[in-house]
Amino acid sequence: MDNGSTKQTVVLFPGGGVGHVGPMTQLANVFLRHGYDVTMVLMEPPIKSTDSGAIFIERVAASNPSITFHVLPPIPPPDFASSPKHPFLLYLEMKLQYNEKLESFLCSIPRERLHSLVIDMFCTQAIDVARKLGVPIYTFFASGAGVLAVLTQLPALLAGRQTGLKELGDTPLEFLGVPPMPASHLIKELLQDPEDELCKTMMKIWQRNTDTDGVLVNTFYSLESRAVEAFKDPMCVPGRVLPPVYPIGPVVGKGGTDKEEEAERPECLSWLDAQPERSVVFLCWGSKGTLSGEQIKEIAAGLENSGQRFLWVVRTPPSAGIDDVKRYLEQRPEPDLDVLLPEGFLERTKGHGFVVKSWAPQVEVLKHPATGAFVTHCGWNSTLEAIAAGVPMLCWPLGAEQLMNKVLMTEDMGIGVELEGYKAGFVKAEEIEAKVKLVLESEEGRKIRERAAELKTEAAEAVREDGGSSHAAFLQFLSDVKHL
Known part of the structure; x- marks a missing residue:
C-alpha cells in the first residue's frame, strides 16, 4: 500500500458484546499489518447502565x-422489560433499524477507498446495505470451522422436520466435516419447535452467514482441515454453492493486561513465577x-483434595431467577470469598493455590510456563488462546456453541478431556479431583500434553509470513476482493 492518502479502509461491524468486539479487534490488527486503515463501527449498548461491555469497549479503543472507532447515532432501545418477545429477537429488530445509519456512514467514505465491510455472525442484516451500495461484504466467524459447518448444514436438516431436535436427546447427528454431534449439544434455541420464531430467526442467521462474498474463520487449516474442506463438498448444502472459507487464525490477543489502569504486573502472574513448570491448573x-x-x-x-497447584478466577453467582439474556448483561458485584468458599479453604491452600476475584489476564496466564492445564467453558476465544499457548484443557461447557466445541476438542483435536456432569449442570468434587490429576500427572494426560505442544507449534507456523497457511489464506482473500 502507498502512503495514507491512497490507503483503503476496511469497515468492521461486530455484533456487540465482549466476545465479539475482542476478536474483531484482533482481526483489525491483521488488516493494519497489511497496510489498510480500519474503522470499527459500534452500536450503543441497549442496556447501558448494566452493560459492563461498554467499559471494555472504551478500554479497547484506548x-x-x-x-x-465510530459509534452509530443511537436509536431508542427496545423495551426489554415489558415486551412479550424474546430479548434476542428485540435486539435483532433494533439492529435492523441501524441499517440506515450504517448506510449513511458507508456513503461518507469515497467508494474507491472503501475496501470491504466485514460483519460478524449476528450482523447479517447489514448484508442488504452492502449489496445495495455494491460494497464487497464478508463474514468474520469468530468461532471455529467445525461449528460453522454444523450451523451451515442445520437449516436443511430442520426443514424436513415437524418437531424440534430436543426429543432426540443425545442421539448423534451426522454432519460433513465434524465427528457425530449429539443433538443435545446444538445451540439451545435450535432444539425448539422449527416453527418457533426464535428458532426460525436463528436458522435464517446461519443461512445468511454464508450469503456473503466469503467467510473469514478464526481457525487454522491443520486444526480443522476436515471442516474447512466440507464447504467445498456439493453435498454440504445440496443445491447451493457456498462462498470461499478462509481459515486465517489463530487471531488471538498477544497479552498485555488489557487493563490500562494497572501499571504494575498483576499479583497472580508474580505468584505463577514461583511455581514449577507446567504444574498449575488454571480455572x-x-x-x-x-x-x-x-x-x-x-x-x-x-481442588483441595487433588493436592495440585491452582489459579482460580471466582465470580459472584448469578441472581436467582434471572434469565439468560439478563444474566449476560448483568453487572455483578465483586465476589465475597469468605461467603462463597468453604471455611478455612484459603488458609489451607495458601501454599499451592491462588484465588482471583472476577478477572485475570487470561492470555498471559495461559502463556506462563507454570500453567499446565486449563479448566474452560470451551468458548472459542479461550480455546484458541490455550491452543496457541500449548495448554491442554478440561472441558466444562456452559451453553451457546460451547458444547459443540467440546466435542471437537475431545474427539477431533485430542487436546481436551470432558468434566462429566456439565450436562446436568453440576460437576462433583471427585470428578474435578480425578480429571485434574489425569491431565497433570497420568500417562493419558501425557499424550494430551504432547498433542497440545504439537498444536502450539502448528498454530505459530500457520500465521508465519513466510508460508504459513493462515497468512496465505488472508492473502488469497485480499486477492479475491480485488477481483469482485
Whole structure:
C-alpha cells in the first residue's frame, strides 16, 4: 500500500458484546499489518447502565489507537422489560433499524477507498446495505470451522422436520466435516419447535452467514482441515454453492493486561513465577460465565483434595431467577470469598493455590510456563488462546456453541478431556479431583500434553509470513476482493 492518502479502509461491524468486539479487534490488527486503515463501527449498548461491555469497549479503543472507532447515532432501545418477545429477537429488530445509519456512514467514505465491510455472525442484516451500495461484504466467524459447518448444514436438516431436535436427546447427528454431534449439544434455541420464531430467526442467521462474498474463520487449516474442506463438498448444502472459507487464525490477543489502569504486573502472574513448570491448573469460565454458590464450594473441595497447584478466577453467582439474556448483561458485584468458599479453604491452600476475584489476564496466564492445564467453558476465544499457548484443557461447557466445541476438542483435536456432569449442570468434587490429576500427572494426560505442544507449534507456523497457511489464506482473500 502507498502512503495514507491512497490507503483503503476496511469497515468492521461486530455484533456487540465482549466476545465479539475482542476478536474483531484482533482481526483489525491483521488488516493494519497489511497496510489498510480500519474503522470499527459500534452500536450503543441497549442496556447501558448494566452493560459492563461498554467499559471494555472504551478500554479497547484506548489501547488500539491505530483503529478508528465510530459509534452509530443511537436509536431508542427496545423495551426489554415489558415486551412479550424474546430479548434476542428485540435486539435483532433494533439492529435492523441501524441499517440506515450504517448506510449513511458507508456513503461518507469515497467508494474507491472503501475496501470491504466485514460483519460478524449476528450482523447479517447489514448484508442488504452492502449489496445495495455494491460494497464487497464478508463474514468474520469468530468461532471455529467445525461449528460453522454444523450451523451451515442445520437449516436443511430442520426443514424436513415437524418437531424440534430436543426429543432426540443425545442421539448423534451426522454432519460433513465434524465427528457425530449429539443433538443435545446444538445451540439451545435450535432444539425448539422449527416453527418457533426464535428458532426460525436463528436458522435464517446461519443461512445468511454464508450469503456473503466469503467467510473469514478464526481457525487454522491443520486444526480443522476436515471442516474447512466440507464447504467445498456439493453435498454440504445440496443445491447451493457456498462462498470461499478462509481459515486465517489463530487471531488471538498477544497479552498485555488489557487493563490500562494497572501499571504494575498483576499479583497472580508474580505468584505463577514461583511455581514449577507446567504444574498449575488454571480455572476460568470466560468473560460472562458464572456458576452457582453450591458448585463453587464443590470445585473448592475437588481442588483441595487433588493436592495440585491452582489459579482460580471466582465470580459472584448469578441472581436467582434471572434469565439468560439478563444474566449476560448483568453487572455483578465483586465476589465475597469468605461467603462463597468453604471455611478455612484459603488458609489451607495458601501454599499451592491462588484465588482471583472476577478477572485475570487470561492470555498471559495461559502463556506462563507454570500453567499446565486449563479448566474452560470451551468458548472459542479461550480455546484458541490455550491452543496457541500449548495448554491442554478440561472441558466444562456452559451453553451457546460451547458444547459443540467440546466435542471437537475431545474427539477431533485430542487436546481436551470432558468434566462429566456439565450436562446436568453440576460437576462433583471427585470428578474435578480425578480429571485434574489425569491431565497433570497420568500417562493419558501425557499424550494430551504432547498433542497440545504439537498444536502450539502448528498454530505459530500457520500465521508465519513466510508460508504459513493462515497468512496465505488472508492473502488469497485480499486477492479475491480485488477481483469482485
